[in-house]
Amino acid sequence: MFTFDREYFNLGYLDMLSYKNTIIHRIDPRIKLIVTFVFILTVVSFPKYELSGMIPFFLFPVMLSSLGDIPVKFILKKLLVVSPFVIFVGVFNPLLDTATMHEFYGIKISGGWISFASIIIRFILTISSALLLIATTSFPGVCYGLQRLSLPNVFVSQMLFIYRYIFVLMDETMTIVRARNMRSFGKRGAGIKVFINIIGVILVRTIEKAERIYRAMLSRGFDGRLRSSKKYRITFKDLLIAMLCITAFYLFRKYNVAVMLGDIVSNIF
Amino acid sequence: MHMSDALLSPAVGAAFWAGSVGTVAYCAKKLKENTDDKLVPLMGVLGAFIFAAQMINFTIPGTGSSGHIGGGMILAILLGPHAAFLATASVLTIQSLFFADGGIFALGCNIWNLGIYPCFIAYPLIYKKITRGDSSKSIFIASILSVVIGLQLGAFSVVLQTVFSGKSELPFNAFVYMMLPIHFAIGIVEGFITAGVVNYVKKARPEILESVPVAQPLSRNISIKKIFIAFAILTVIVGGALSWFASEYPDGLEWSIEKVYGKPELPEQENKAASALKNVQDKTAFLPDYSIKTESDSDKEPVEDSGKWPNIDKGTSLSGIVGSLMVLVLITGVWAATRIVKRRKRA
Numbered sequence: 001m002f003t004f005d006r007e008y009f010n011l012g013y014l015d016m017l018s019y020k021n022t023i024i025h026r027i028d029p030r031i032k033l034i035v036t037f038v039f040i041l042t043v044v045s046f047p048k049y050e051l052s053g054m055i056p057f058f059l060f061p062v063m064l065s066s067l068g069d070i071p072v073k074f075i076l077k078k079l080l081v082v083s084p085f086v087i088f089v090g091v092f093n094p095l096l097d098t099a100t101m102h103e104f105y106g107i108k109i110s111g112g113w114i115s116f117a118s119i120i121i122r123f124i125l126t127i128s129s130a131l132l133l134i135a136t137t138s139f140p141g142v143c144y145g146l147q148r149l150s151l152p153n154v155f156v157s158q159m160l161f162i163y164r165y166i167f168v169l170m171d172e173t174m175t176i177v178r179a180r181n182m183r184s185f186g187k188r189g190a191g192i193k194v195f196i197n198i199i200g201v202i203l204v205r206t207i208e209k210a211e212r213i214y215r216a217m218l219s220r221g222f223d224g225r226l227r228s229s230k231k232y233r234i235t236f237k238d239l240l241i242a243m244l245c246i247t248a249f250y251l252f253r254k255y256n257v258a259v260m261l262g263d264i265v266s267n268i269f
Numbered sequence: 270m271h272m273s274d275a276l277l278s279p280a281v282g283a284a285f286w287a288g289s290v291g292t293v294a295y296c297a298k299k300l301k302e303n304t305d306d307k308l309v310p311l312m313g314v315l316g317a318f319i320f321a322a323q324m325i326n327f328t329i330p331g332t333g334s335s336g337h338i339g340g341g342m343i344l345a346i347l348l349g350p351h352a353a354f355l356a357t358a359s360v361l362t363i364q365s366l367f368f369a370d371g372g373i374f375a376l377g378c379n380i381w382n383l384g385i386y387p388c389f390i391a392y393p394l395i396y397k398k399i400t401r402g403d404s405s406k407s408i409f410i411a412s413i414l415s416v417v418i419g420l421q422l423g424a425f426s427v428v429l430q431t432v433f434s435g436k437s438e439l440p441f442n443a444f445v446y447m448m449l450p451i452h453f454a455i456g457i458v459e460g461f462i463t464a465g466v467v468n469y470v471k472k473a474r475p476e477i478l479e480s481v482p483v484a485q486p487l488s489r490n491i492s493i494k495k496i497f498i499a500f501a502i503l504t505v506i507v508g509g510a511l512s513w514f515a516s517e518y519p520d521g522l523e524w525s526i527e528k529v530y531g532k533p534e535l536p537e538q539e540n541k542a543a544s545a546l547k548n549v550q551d552k553t554a555f556l557p558d559y560s561i562k563t564e565s566d567s568d569k570e571p572v573e574d575s576g577k578w579p580n581i582d583k584g585t586s587l588s589g590i591v592g593s594l595m596v597l598v599l600i601t602g603v604w605a606a607t608r609i610v611k612r613r614k615r616a
Binding site for chain 2: 010011014035037040041044045048051053055056058059062063066068069076079081082085088089090092093095096097101104111115118119120122123126127129130133134139142151152153154155157158159160161162163164165166168169170172173174177191193195196197198199200202203204206207209210211213214217248256257258259260261262263265266
């Protein structure tokens with residue numbers, strides 16, 4: 001599983017990436033949310049045994065990461081960390097679906113392998129685009145977008161709260177965990193009873209903190225809504241990019257570009 | 270047990286998105302009516318607490334391996350169902366974005382699986398009913414029971430979503446037999462921890478538990494309640510009585526779920542698909558893909574599509590592979606070009 005510091009580091013690192021200033025970062029959060037959602041929906045809508053039709057869709061995450069200056073290695077590492085469940089469920093396909101679907105020069109490929117590969121491609125496309133969304137938009141940006149897309153205020157503002165306090169609470173938790181580790185030898189101290197007490201302490205402290213925060217906020221005029229000083233505006237360029245992306249998704253979904261290219265090539269030779 | 274984008278069909282994913290967004294809106298409305306905005310920072314900070322708590326590993330008794338908690342039921346006990354649902358939903362949203370748990374399209378399913386069951390079934394129908402006596406023993410029993418049942422429903426729902434989506438070949442029974450026992454074990458441990466934490470809070474700061482907003486959950490919303498109860502009954506039936514029936518007639522179970530689940534259009538599609546693919550009938554009977562394909566743009570696609578896959582077509586597959594490789598090369602080219610242009614600009 002995760003080690004404590006690494007997950008913490010990752011969160012902060014993603015946050016850091018989201019404050020870059022590139023073409024992708026400057027696009028309005030609403031546009032990015034909608035386009036990413038349409039992208040995922042299009043990918044998910046492919047039939048079970050589709051492979052080649054999905055390949056052109058790699059263009060979207062690749063462009064986001066290169067134009068948005070997001071390191072590919074980082075995204076790939078994150079993908080690897082969360083892949084077990086999908087692989088676990090998908091790996092049964094080759095075992096259960098053994099009817100031959102394609103044959104190349106004597107090598108038979110079963111439908112199960114094709115659909116497993118299809119699941120893996122879907123996984124890479126959808127998860128990487130979600131990570132790239134947050135890496136190029138910042139969490140407050142996403143929240144702003146959700147608010148403007150008329151999600152309830154309570155929901156959005158406490159999401160911003162969570163985000164703010166994750167970092168604070170993690171620091172505190174790290175202190176306690178470090179204290180536990182220094183006082184425990186081997187497996188002693190890592191058991192469930194100590195764990196419950198630690199969680200209890202953190203929880204009570206958290207609730208006390210929430211009370212202090214609330215009083216501090218009230219005295220600064222809190223009315224149940226968090227405001228952002230950063231103003232976003234949908235420009236003509238943003239709309240153009242959105243139109244371009246969505247049209248491309250539609251065309252790639254409708255016409256299998258990979259097979260068409262392959263046909264042309266094999267006709268030439 | 271996060272559901273994943275890659276295993277979902279558009280219809281299933283969209284349905285659960287609609288359900289989850291609707292519940293978020295409903296809970297937000299309820300909170301606005303009932304409580305002051307003091308709850309907002311508390312929800313937020315408790316949501317962050319869940320993240321912090323998940324960072325700490327502990328040794329699972331008897332196994333030696335380590336785990337971390339989910340924490341949904343702790344939220345429900347401290348915040349009441351509506352606020353807890355919103356907090357859980359936002360924790361899951363942040364997880365889907367930052368830790369890539371599941372993905373954005375599966376978020377609707379995940380909010381449903383990990384939010385609805387603990388907050389609107391396990392908490393009001395089990396936890397609340399048992400803890401009336403308010404002794405630490407009743408908290409203990411109530412916590413374990415409610416966490417276990419909440420997790421079982423969630424795990425069962427992951428199975429349903431996967432099977433209805435039809436991207437995985439895993440048969441319903443096998444998947445159920447895999448998911449439910451694992452989550453039963455997880456539930457016991459998590460319930461134990463939940464009980465311990467709630468009792469700790471009760472000892473240290475008893476007023477925290479007393480100030481939980483006592484909104485009557487789902488009192489006037491009978492239609493939703495009915496659905497939940499139907500779901501609970503369905504789980505019990507499927508888990509117990511029908512599993513015996515299912516092993517003998519796999520299709521029988523699928524049919525019965527279909528009836529209870531209320532998807533009347535499925536049988537017709539099944540016939541269509543079945544007549545086209547007789548040899549793989551039992552595997553494909555549940556694939557919504559086929560219906561979506563026949564409705565939409567599938568007939569124009571020059572792809573190796575599933576509808577004609579029994580006829581092995583060498584030509585299409587070959588151009589598929591050649592074309593895919595070319596597209597990948599092209600995309601890599603584009604990527605390299607943008608990097609070079611960027612580096613030039615910087616220099």
